[in-house]
Amino acid sequence: MIRIILVNKNDKEIGTEEKLKAHKEGKLHRSFSIFVFNKKGEMLLQHRAKSKYHCGGLWTNTCCSHQQIGETCLEAAQRRLNEEMGFDCEMEEIFQFIYRAEFSNGLIEHEYDHVFIGHFNELPNINPDEVNAWKWISPKELDADLRANPNSYTEWFKLSWQRVLQYQIEKAA
DSSP: OOEEEETTTOEEEEEEEEEEHHHHHOOOEEEEEEEEEOOTOEEEEEEETTSSSSSSTTSSEEEEOOOTTTTOHHHHHHHHHHHHHHHOOEEEEEEEEEEEOOOOOOOOOEEEEEEEEEESSSSOOOOOTTTEEEEEEEEHHHHHHHHHHGGGGOHHHHEEEEHHHHHHHHHHO
């Protein structure tokens, strides 16, 4: 049984809860989202496995998950990137945000999301239990597809993408 970290609106730990129960009850918990770019400025998108307990079959950022007890958020991000996408890279945290989204299966994502950015120039080695497909995509192509097909993407991705892109642009300047 996986337990995740419950937090308040200031990201202060207030306890733990079994992962599925936290999502059924919509409890605010800590999470992270990783956005990986290559030297061409393309972002590595993940198509979530259809078997995922929510948002299966949707496109999203390179990797996302939950910090577990006894690890830092960065350690958790590094662990899950390797487990899902089969590679490691240096990452830095660039911002955090809180969001709440309800899904048709009755589950609720209520997360204090730590957003990381990293860089990688090779091919991932995906875990098919976690990832259905992947692709490198330019920000311009991604923006166009987000406008044309918003229901093909996860909520947390749609809420954070523009801020991640702005950070990437400013850092490159």
